[in-house]
Each structure stands twice: as C-alpha cells, then as structure tokens.
Amino acid sequence: MPELLLALDAGTTGARAMLVDPAGVVLGIDKRSIVSTYPAPGLVEQDPAGVWDICRAVIAGALAAAGRTMADVAVLGVTSQRASVVVWDRHTGQPAAPMLVWSDLRGMDAYRDLRAAGFTAWPQVPSAKLPAAIALSGKPAADLQWGTLDSWLVYCLSGGAAHVTDISCGWMTGYFDYAGGGGWNPALLEYQRLPESMFPALVESWGPIAWTAPAALGAVVPITALIADQQAGMVAHGALERGAWKVTYGTSGVLMANTGDQPMAPHFSMPAEALAFAGGERRFCIEGMVITAGSLVEWMCGALGLFASPSVLAAAAASVADSGGVIVRPSLAGMGAPHGRFDARGMIAGLNLGSGPAQVARAALHGIAHRFRDIVDVIEKALPVPEALPADGGLSASDTLLQLQADTLQRPVRRHAVPEGTAYGAALAAGLGAGLLDAADLSAVVRYGREFHPAVTRDQADAAYAAWRAAVDVDA
Secondary structure, three states, X not given: OOOEEXXXXXXXXXXXXXXXXXXXXXEEEEEEEOOOEOOOOOOOEEXXXXXXXXXXXXXXXXXXXXXXOHXXXXXXXXXXXXXXXXXXXXOOOOEOOOEEOOOOOOOHHHHHHHHHOOOOOOOOOHHHOHHHHHHHHOOOHHXXXXXXXXXXXXXXXXXXXXXXXXXHHHHHHOOEOOOOOOOEOHHHHHHOOOOHHHOOEEEOOEEEEEEOOHHHHOOOXXXXXXXXXXXXXXXXXXXXXXXXXXXXXXXXXEEEEEEEOOOOOOEOXXXXXXXXXXXXXXXXXXXXXXXXXXXXXXXXHOOOOOOOOHHHHHHHHHOOOOOOOOEXXXXXXXXXXXXXXXXXXXXXXXXXXXXXXXXXXXXXXXXXXXXXXXXXXXXXXXXOOOOOXXXXXXXXXXXXXXXXXXXXXXXXXXXEOOOOHHHHHHHXXXXXXXXXXXXHHHHHHOOEEEEEOOOOOHHHHHHHHHHHHHHHOOOO
16 A cells, blocks of 8 residues: 655745655655746746646656655645746636746735725735736636646646645635635625636645646545645644744745634734644644745855855855854845835945955854844744744755854754755645644654754843844834
8 A cells, every 4th residue: 555645845946846654754855946037126937837847857756766656655745835826727727827926026016905905915915916917818817717836736736627725825815715714805806806716715734635637647646735835844843733833944934833723913024824724623823934045045156156055155154253243134025024124125234354255154144043033022922932943944954054043042943854844744744634644643753953052142142133133224
C-alpha cells in the first residue's frame, strides 16, 4: 500500500515538491525557480501555464530524488503563496491573462474605493485586483473562472474536475463573507458586478478535497490538504494551539501566531486571518509581514551586485562583529506590519569611509531582525506566546540572522530541522486529511536543530533597536 506524503509548494520565486514518510522524514525534494515579469513599476506578473509546468517538473524531480514513483504516494497536499490572481477560460481551461502576483500593487486605487465603500480590503488582495485581471483577459466575466494560485493548481492537478480553495486562502482574497462567517460576500460581488460562478467552492484545509487526474501526474491520488503557505508553516511547527507561533524567513518574512477559535486583530496592519478550518474546528491566526526579507538578499546579490550569492552575503555578514554604524531598512516594496506604509522604500544609511560590503550585509540582516521586533512587540501585548520563537525558511540557514534575531528579541530562536517549512507542513496536513496522522502526532515528527540564545544584554538590544528606528525614520 502507498504510504508516502507528497507536498507541492508554489511560492513567489520558486516551486518545490517534497516527499515525506509517515515518520516525518524527508525522502526527496526538488525546487525550481519561477520567473516574474515587471511590466511597469509596482506591477508583478507570472505565467500561470508556466507555473503549472514547473510544478509538474518539481513533483517528478522529488520522486526521482527519492527513487520512488507516484505509485508510492498515498496523498498529496498543496500550498501556495496566497493572494495572487489567476483567471482562466471556463470552456477551454486555459489561462486568460497573466497571473497578478500578490505583491502587485495595481489595485491601490481599487483598494481605497473598496475601503471607502465599507468593504474589508488591502492593496495586495485579489478583491483589489480581480477586476484588472478580467480587463486584461478581454473576456466577459461570465466566461471566466478565477482563483488564487492554489485553486489554479488543484484545477490543473484534477484535470479541470475541481474548482476549489480552502478557507485560509479564501480569507485572504477580500471576498470572504467575514460578517456571515462563510461563503463569498454577496454584497461585494454585486458591487463589482461579478457572477458567483466565477468563484471556487470553499473546502476544508485538510480532508477529502479532490483527486489527481491520470493525465496530470500519471496516477490517481487523493488531494487531502489545501492550505495557504504561511498557515502550512504553522502545521510544520505543530502550532495548532492558541498562542503557538513561528517565523518564516522567505521572499517575504512572516511572523504568525495562533489565536485559537476566535479571530483577533491587534493592529490595523495585522488583521485576523483563518489558520485552518478542518474536522469541524476553526482555528484563527494573526500575522505580521516583513514584505522585503529574502528578496532584499536577492536584490543585493543581483541588481545591486554586491555579492555573488546569498551564501556569500551570509559569510560576509558573519565576518564582522558589527555593521560599523551602517543601517538598512528592508522595505524595497513597502513596510508591512505594524506600519502599513506601502509607499516606503528601502534605505541604506550611516555609510562612512570604513564601510564595506560586509558591514552592509550585516546591517541588512540586522534590519530584518529589527523589523520582526516591530511585530513581536505588538503580538506579545495581545497574546500569551511561548518564550522561544521557532523559525524556518531559506534565510533561517543564516546563523548570523538567527543570532541577531535572538539578540534583538531577547528570546531564544529555534531553527526547524526542515527549512522548507511550508512544503513540510503541506505534507503533514495531507497526512492529517487522510487520517494517516493525528494532531497529537505532530509533536513526534516536528524536529529542531540549533537554538540561538541572546548574546547581548537587554539594554544593548534596546539601544541598538532605538538607534535603528531613529535612523530609518519608521514613524514618518
């Protein structure tokens, strides 16, 4: 009998697939880049068909890396970046326009209009951008279907049989009926003149969802988890109880905390979200986003050309004891929580004749750590949280970053043994959805590596944080 858990994780800059055994051991993984295009400032697009091709390729790659086939796979879990917009022709199943990536800001005017009309909205969410995607398609809305990336991928995996999304992704669209507690907001659909037939059905985050089509992956496999990426990361840490939290250092950085069975919004830039609805239980969460985290490192290595690779940047940051007065504000695409300043841009300050690439590298990592202190200061006032902060994501491989994070928070920071937390969580959620795992089993499969403890005093940490805030002018 097949017993392996397969996860498909489509992020902003890359897709990965991961094969996991019932004991939580990763057997195989494959990752490939996804290319974005930038047709104008603030606009970010991807090719939905190309993303699907990449997803099929990483699934094949993960199986090959493990020396297994689809016949060994018991269940599939799908996770993706949350607020992108895909529209496709309901008759042909083909994409009708480019995917508008979550970070695309063409919806700024629509966001303001929606807020003025009394609807819940943010600049990045689909409700601010779906009308623009429909206009790009050149087709009547009645001829289209739409979904966030997870919805498009399940549509492709199922051979067009399933047009669905889960609550954790649906909540982030801006179209969810927050007041009614379920379904799509009929008032907003009427306001934007959108037929409900365009919209995916809402399903639970794990449980029976759909089946893969033989033409898609060569086998019929149950899809038993469909969950947003950061929420999947919570599953990876077993963070399903109120107060549990984690930080993910990805393209963007996200600190998320479980608020139990009640939604909570401690700050206007940190709205209540659905963590997962499954098995009759409703779990909610709050998150604070550092919009530019891993993308800051990529920019310094790419466009700025200071370092040959992220690993070279990490080594440079580790080679100096401090930043020599250099300060970086990681806000190339705006400042997220708890500032909500989408017009803010990146900043490098405090340069002097002694400054070099190593000082800039360390200041960049310290800037990311300080941004998370901004967020933690809000969350810990609203919710009792554990002493240690669990961490995952690509940048969590940097010892320097995690040490700086422990220093500025004056808390231990614990690195997950599997850095690809979103994919790992999707695999575990698929196991939960099929009854192969129980929530109580998560503590046995979640493992951690090194734990970082503060190496400076609280007075030193507070002074460094105050100097950073003053230099980057966060309150202006």
